[in-house]
Amino acid sequence: MxxxxxxxxxxxxxxxxxxxxxxxxxxxxxxxxxxxxDRALYKQRNRIERMFGHLKVNRAIATATTNWPSSFLGMVHLATARYWLKFVHAA
Structure with a gap:
């Protein structure tokens, strides 16, 4: 390849x-x-990739080595909420 x-x-x-x-x-x-x-499928894929890119900015998620899935999911929720608040505030 x-x-x-x-x-x-x-x-x-x-x-x-x-x-x-x-x-x-x-x-x-x-x-x-x-x-x-498929343009619609490509657009959805692109949005998901961008969201992971935004989540990786948060060091706690990018370097998550915790053994507790609920703790990791909590950090994802916090990072997503921070991103959403920034988006809402800009609009």
Whole structure:
């Protein structure tokens, strides 16, 4: 899968297809053969990735080594509430 210029997107997509996984990423804009993708599914995936990025800003979540799932979930709730309050205050 790794070529001299990076990862081969077609090989990755073929591997995903072999494992019955649907790739939702669009192809690059300069691709000769355009790849169809589900825009709504890609948008949802992007929102989830961005939310994890915002949660990782909180060091307690990024370096969580606790053995208690409820404690970890509590930190996720606190971080999410802080993010939401910042969003509401800006609006």
């Amino acid at each position: 790794l070529t001299d210029k990076g990862y081969d997107a077609d090989a990755i997509r073929a591997d995903l297809a072999d494992r019955k996984i649907e790739a939702v990423n669009p192809g690059r804009l300069n691709r000769r053969v355009k790849i169809e993708h």
